[in-house]
Amino acid sequence: MRETIAHIESRTSQRPRLAVVLGSGLTGFLSSVENPQEIPYSEIPGWPESTVPGHAGKLVFGTLGATPVAILAGRSHLYEGHDAKRVTLGVRVLAALGVKTLILTNAAGAIREDFTPGELVALSDHVNLQGTSPLIGPNDDSLGPRFPDMTDVYSVRLRTLARDAAAQLGFALREGVYAAMLGPSYETPAEIRFLRAIGCDLVGMSTVPEAIAGRHAGLEILAISCVTNWAAGVKPGAIHHAEVLERGRAAAGRLGDLLKLVVGSLAGPEPIHG
Ligand code: HPA
Numbered sequence: 001m002r003e004t005i006a007h008i009e010s011r012t013s014q015r016p017r018l019a020v021v022l023g024s025g026l027t028g029f030l031s032s033v034e035n036p037q038e039i040p041y042s043e044i045p046g047w048p049e050s051t052v053p054g055h056a057g058k059l060v061f062g063t064l065g066a067t068p069v070a071i072l073a074g075r076s077h078l079y080e081g082h083d084a085k086r087v088t089l090g091v092r093v094l095a096a097l098g099v100k101t102l103i104l105t106n107a108a109g110a111i112r113e114d115f116t117p118g119e120l121v122a123l124s125d126h127v128n129l130q131g132t133s134p135l136i137g138p139n140d141d142s143l144g145p146r147f148p149d150m151t152d153v154y155s156v157r158l159r160t161l162a163r164d165a166a167a168q169l170g171f172a173l174r175e176g177v178y179a180a181m182l183g184p185s186y187e188t189p190a191e192i193r194f195l196r197a198i199g200c201d202l203v204g205m206s207t208v209p210e211a212i213a214g215r216h217a218g219l220e221i222l223a224i225s226c227v228t229n230w231a232a233g234v235k236p237g238a239i240h241h242a243e244v245l246e247r248g249r250a251a252a253g254r255l256g257d258l259l260k261l262v263v264g265s266l267a268g269p270e271p272i273h274g
Contacts, residue, residue: 004046004093011039014061016068018263019099021090023106023206025248026226027073032256033062041074048076048086059090064260067267070094077206079184084134088213092143095217101158101266102214103259104223107248108178108204109186109231109239111196115176116227117247120255122162123154123223124175126208127200130182134213144216153211158222158262165261169254176201178225180208189233203231222262226251 014037022029030036041047041057049057057074072090076082091102108121115121139146159175166173179195181187183205187195195203202225214221228247229239 005096007045012037012061014068015098016070018101019070019094020103021072021075025245026105026252028249028252029256030073036060036062048082051080065264067263078182084132084209087209088134091210091213102219102221104207104210106204106207106225107228107244108202108225109229110227111192111231112201117229118251119227121225122159122173122175123178126178128180128208130180134209148216153215154223155220161265162262165258169257179203181205186239187232192231192233
């Protein structure tokens with residue numbers, strides 16, 4: 001990790017305290033970033049390359065309004081064959097560079113019938129069904145504690161800011177529990193019935209490793225899902241990746257507006273946490 005950090009430090013003098021991870025089809029948000037300074041993942045030593053269509057694969061430093069931000073445009077996933085430590089390298093590197101607040105975004109399937117494709121939903125909690133964690137193995141006490149608390153993974157303060165920002169933009173930001181699955185196959189209808197029965201509202205294949213690594217590092221986290229489809233069996237019809245990407249793209253503008261307001265309110269009277 002030291003080499004990765006040193007490389008990034010040599011490429012930019014920017015040291016943002018806030019980072020955003022962009023999920024499938026959501027990279028349109030990058031157009032909201034001013035004075036972008038881009039570092040392709042392929043140029044960063046030790047960085048796992050994203051292999052999924054729709055993930056641009058670069059680290060972008062810039063400003064959102066007046067706030068310096070780092071954007072991970074494209075993430076790697078467990079289903080690509082990376083282990084959970086590699087999947088979360090970016091979050092840990094950014095934490096080491098001084099990031100205190102982490103905004104995670106993803107595309108998700110709606111388990112709840114009353115969520116609608118195109119809708120943005122804030123995560124209130126998650127269930128990790130990926131069978132792994134970035135924290136397995138000996139604990140690096142310099143990164144965080146052996147047994148981090150997970151009571152408030154998704155900051156109530158940030159969720160409130162996000163809800164207020166959405167109201168300003170004229171839409172309701174509802175909340176849901178996210179089920180993290182390994183993928184890459186979409187779920188079966190029976191799996192979705194199981195996820196509903198255990199209290200999950202949304203389903204996806206990302207975010208949770210980063211949220212665990214982020215909490216371990218003491219970051220304050222907000223996660224927003226863009227509902228791209230109803231989960232398997234919720235409505236008739238199959239799930240197609242192309243449609244998932246298209247829905248994500250269609251929602252990227254609204255997500256960008258929301259994140260700009262949230263980031264603006266963080267930079268306002270109340271200082272960024274930590
Ligand atoms: N399942 C899992 N991951 C997803 C889905 C889904 O239905 N939609 C977008 N990402």
